[in-house]
Amino acid sequence: MTADADDIGSNNSFNPTFDSILAARFSRRALLKGAVGVASTVIMGGALSACGGGDGDNNDDKLELGFSAIAKSVADALTVPAGYTATALYRLGDPINAATLDYSNNGTESGASFAARAGDHHDGMHFFGMTAAGAYDRNASDRGLLVMNHENITQVFLHANGPTTVNGVRTVADEVIKEMNCHGVSVIEVARAGGTFAYSKTSAYNRRITTFTEMALSGPAAGSNALKTKFSPDGTKTRGTVNNCANGYTPWGTYLTCEENYAGYFKRSSTDNLNRTAPEVAGLNRNGITQGAAGSYNWTTATPADAADTSFSRWDATKLGTSTDGTDDFRNVANTFGWVVEIDPFNATSTPRKRTAMGRMGHEGAWPAPAVAGRPLVYYMGDDSRGEYIYKFVSTANWDPADVNGGLAAGDKYLNAGKLFVARFGTDGAGTWLELSLGVNGINAQSAVYPFAEAADILVQTRLAADIAGATKMDRPEWAAVDPRNGNIYVTLTNNSQRGSVAQPLDAANPRYYADPKGSATQRGNNNGHIIRMAPAGGDHTATAFTWDVYLFGAQAHADVAANEADHQANVNLSGLVDSNDFSSPDGLWFSQATPGLLWIETDDGAYTDVTNCMLLAALPGTVNDGAPVTIANKAAPQGTGGAAVDVSVTTKMGLKPTNNTLRRFLVGPAGCELTGVAETPDGKALFVQIQHPGENTTVAQLASGAFESHWPQGGAARPRSSTVVITRNDGGKIGLV
Numbered sequence: 001m002t003a004d005a006d007d008i009g010s011n012n013s014f015n016p017t018f019d020s021i022l023a024a025r026f027s028r029r030a031l032l033k034g035a036v037g038v039a040s041t042v043i044m045g046g047a048l049s050a051c052g053g054g055d056g057d058n059n060d061d062k063l064e065l066g067f068s069a070i071a072k073s074v075a076d077a078l079t080v081p082a083g084y085t086a087t088a089l090y091r092l093g094d095p096i097n098a099a100t101l102d103y104s105n106n107g108t109e110s111g112a113s114f115a116a117r118a119g120d121h122h123d124g125m126h127f128f129g130m131t132a133a134g135a136y137d138r139n140a141s142d143r144g145l146l147v148m149n150h151e152n153i154t155q156v157f158l159h160a161n162g163p164t165t166v167n168g169v170r171t172v173a174d175e176v177i178k179e180m181n182c183h184g185v186s187v188i189e190v191a192r193a194g195g196t197f198a199y200s201k202t203s204a205y206n207r208r209i210t211t212f213t214e215m216a217l218s219g220p221a222a223g224s225n226a227l228k229t230k231f232s233p234d235g236t237k238t239r240g241t242v243n244n245c246a247n248g249y250t251p252w253g254t255y256l257t258c259e260e261n262y263a264g265y266f267k268r269s270s271t272d273n274l275n276r277t278a279p280e281v282a283g284l285n286r287n288g289i290t291q292g293a294a295g296s297y298n299w300t301t302a303t304p305a306d307a308a309d310t311s312f313s314r315w316d317a318t319k320l321g322t323s324t325d326g327t328d329d330f331r332n333v334a335n336t337f338g339w340v341v342e343i344d345p346f347n348a349t350s351t352p353r354k355r356t357a358m359g360r361m362g363h364e365g366a367w368p369a370p371a372v373a374g375r376p377l378v379y380y381m382g383d384d385s386r387g388e389y390i391y392k393f394v395s396t397a398n399w400d401p402a403d404v405n406g407g408l409a410a411g412d413k414y415l416n417a418g419k420l421f422v423a424r425f426g427t428d429g430a431g432t433w434l435e436l437s438l439g440v441n442g443i444n445a446q447s448a449v450y451p452f453a454e455a456a457d458i459l460v461q462t463r464l465a466a467d468i469a470g471a472t473k474m475d476r477p478e479w480a481a482v483d484p485r486n487g488n489i490y491v492t493l494t495n496n497s498q499r500g501s502v503a504q505p506l507d508a509a510n511p512r513y514y515a516d517p518k519g520s521a522t523q524r525g526n527n528n529g530h531i532i533r534m535a536p537a538g539g540d541h542t543a544t545a546f547t548w549d550v551y552l553f554g555a556q557a558h559a560d561v562a563a564n565e566a567d568h569q570a571n572v573n574l575s576g577l578v579d580s581n582d583f584s585s586p587d588g589l590w591f592s593q594a595t596p597g598l599l600w601i602e603t604d605d606g607a608y609t610d611v612t613n614c615m616l617l618a619a620l621p622g623t624v625n626d627g628a629p630v631t632i633a634n635k636a637a638p639q640g641t642g643g644a645a646v647d648v649s650v651t652t653k654m655g656l657k658p659t660n661n662t663l664r665r666f667l668v669g670p671a672g673c674e675l676t677g678v679a680e681t682p683d684g685k686a687l688f689v690q691i692q693h694p695g696e697n698t699t700v701a702q703l704a705s706g707a708f709e710s711h712w713p714q715g716g717a718a719r720p721r722s723s724t725v726v727i728t729r730n731d732g733g734k735i736g737l738v
Helices: 112-116 173-181 278-286 407-415 455-460 462-469 700-705
Strands: 036-043 049-053 078-081 084-091 122-129 143-150 184-193 196-199 207-209 214-218 237-239 244-249 255-259 340-343 353-355 376-382 386-388 390-398 418-425 430-435 477-482 489-493 514-518 521-525 530-536 545-553 586-591 599-603 615-619 628-636 646-654 663-668 674-680 686-692 723-729
Touching: 078 084, 084 184, 084 196, 112 173, 112 207, 122 255, 122 686, 122 723, 143 244, 143 255, 143 674, 184 255, 196 723, 214 407, 244 674, 278 462, 340 407, 353 407, 376 477, 376 489, 390 407, 418 462, 430 462, 455 462, 477 586, 489 586, 530 586, 586 674, 599 674, 615 674
Parallel strands: 122 244, 122 674, 214 353, 545 646
Antiparallel strands: 036 049, 036 078, 078 663, 084 723, 122 143, 143 184, 184 196, 184 207, 214 237, 244 255, 255 340, 340 353, 376 390, 390 418, 418 430, 430 545, 477 489, 489 530, 514 521, 530 545, 586 599, 599 615, 615 663, 628 646, 674 686, 686 723
16 A cells, blocks of 8 residues: 555654563474364355364353364455355445445546545444434444444556556546545444345435545644644644544444554655754654655645645645744644544534544554543554554543433543553563653653643654653554453554664564565564553553563464574464464454454454465453463564674563464455454444455556456456455354354
8 A cells, every 4th residue: 555654664763672681592382283174155256165173172161262264365255154144235436325326346436426435445443333213322233333444545446547647747636536535434324134234325324534524623732833724724623534544432422533644645845854943853754754755646746626725735744835833834734634533423414523632643543441430531542653652541531421422522521631651561571651741751841852842742743752751662553452351451563574673673572573585585573463462450441550461473373394493483483373373464453342252353464465365363362461471582683784693582471372262263355455444233243344455466557457466345357345344143143152
C-alpha cells in the first residue's frame, strides 16, 4: 500500500530499552510434532483440501476448540473448517441506499457515487446490537449496526485503466474524488433471518464518513494554534478522516475509529524547513511528514472544477501563507489528523468528534478495559510503526451506566479529559506506565527535544513527549485486546525489520533477531513478530505498574529444522508452533465477549506469504506468568554500520507454549489479502471478519491482461474486492467451540 508507513518509522530517539542484556546461550528447542489429517471446506472459489487437525489436547477446564485446523494455503480462496459457512456480506462498491446502482466492478463508477458505496480496504469494525426502537442494546444479536473502517485503497482496481497520471499530475479530478471517498468509515444496518445475515440497502442508519466529512476537534487541544488552518481559523474543526485502521467502542454505544498512517497523504515542499520554526520541524519529522514528500497519491496535483475549492490543495502541509498562526494556508492541516475519532452510529446526522485528549500518533486502535461503575474508563492504544510505543488513556470521569445511549454527549464527558500514559517494559517482567503531563517525566518548556508550553503541545506531539519520558520502543504495536476473565492486556507486535540495529537494539520485550532467506534476498530483524501481554497491578487498569510476558512468538513451524547455525536460526520457533498453528505477523485481536477466554488472532504478513496466505487463528490463552524465563541467542549485525555480526543473548519471560487445542488455524484468506477487523454478535453465533486488499500486488499491466493476483470473492475474471465476511456455524452453534 502506497501510503502505508507501517514499516518505515520516524522514531530516531535513543531511548534506552533496558538497562542490561544478559549474556547466555540458548540451546535448540525440539519441535512439537504431529497433526492429524482431516477435511476442510473451501468457500467462494475452491475445492476440498486437506488440513491438519487437533490432537485432542485440552489444557483448559472450561473451553475446547471444536473444529479441525485449516491447512496453510496459497490458493485464491477463502477457507473455513468443515461445518462452517463464510459469506461475503459487504464488498467494495456495494451501495448503501436505493438510489445508488449496484457496483459494476470495472472502475467506471463516478467518484461522487462512492459517498454512498462501500469504501476500500475494510479494516477494524464493531457490531452494535439494537432494539426494535433503534436504541443500542449490547445484548441484541439479531439486528444491529455494523460499523467499519476503510483504511486505504488498491488504486489499480478503482479505475477503468488504473489511475490517470501525466508527469506526476492527476489529470482526472473525479478519480481523486473516488479515492478520497473510498477512505473513511461505513455504518450499515444488518439483520439475521433464517440463520444468515444480510445488510439493508435502505436503512436510515446507513452512512459513509469519508475524507470530505466535516469533523469537530474536541478536548484540550481544540482551538490551539497548532490546529488552526484556512478551513478552520479557530482550530475547532477539520475535514475528513483518513487511514482508518483499527478501532474501538464505548460502553455508551458509539464507535471509535483511529487514524493510523495519515502522514503519508501530505505533501511538503523540498525547502519548507527554511520557513518553519525548529519546534515545527521537529514535530513534522517525528510524525513522518518530512519536507520533499509528494503525498502518497498526489491528490494535491488535481485541479478542482471550482478554483476556490480546497479539497485537493488541503493535503499540502507546506507553509505558503504569510500569517503567523497558519490561518491563511494548510501548514497545520496534518496536525488535525492522527486522532481517535468518535462516531455515533445511531445518529446519522451527527458530526464526528476527534478526541484530542487521547493523543496524536499513528493510532492503530483504542481498546477498552471492562467498564466498571464508579471507576474511570481505560483505553489501550498502539502506535503502529517500527520502534513506536504502547499507550493508555484513563478518563477523569468515573463510569456511570446511566450514560448508555448517551451519544456524543457522553463522549464529551469521558473522552475530553483524562491522563495519557506510555509503557516502559523492565527486564525483570515488571513494567511502568509513564504519565505524559506537563512537569512530569521531563516534559516541560525547557526540554531540548521540544518546548512543551501547554497541555495541547503534549497531545499534538505525543510521540515527542513519549520520547522524553523514556518509553520502550516496540516492534510495531498494533491491535490490543483485554481478556474479560482476568484483565490481561494483549498487544500484537507485528514485526520489525530494524530490530537488532543500533537505533533499536534487542531487549527483553523485543528479544528476537534472525535472518530469513527469501530467494536471493534475506529479511532480517524480528520478521514474524510476537504478542506481548500485561497484567495490571492488583487487577486495576488505572494502576501505573504492571507485569508482563511474551504470549507467543510468530514463526514457521519448521524454521529451526532448517537452521543455519551461523545465524543462530534456532531462536525462531520459540513457541514450538506446529503445522496446524504456525503463523507470522500477528495483527488483529479480539476476545470473544460471548465466550470469555476465546481469543481470535489475525495476520498481516509479508514474511511468510511464500508459504501461506494470511489467516485467522483461534486461541485459548492462559495468564501472564504461566510460562518461564528463557534466554534467546541472537546473532545481530548492527544494521547500517557494515559491522560484523555479534552474539547477543537476551533473557525474557515467555508464556506457556500452545498445544493444538490452545491455538489452531481457523481461516485462510485469498491471495494477496490481509486478515483484519473482527467482531461478533453478542450470542457468539456470527463472526464478522475483514478480507482486505485481495490481489493488491496486481500491476496496471496485469490489469490490462486480466492476470490479477486474485479474483476473490466473485471469481472468474472479476476484479477482487475487499469484503466483510460473516461466518456462521451450520448447526447454529457458537463459533469455534465444541
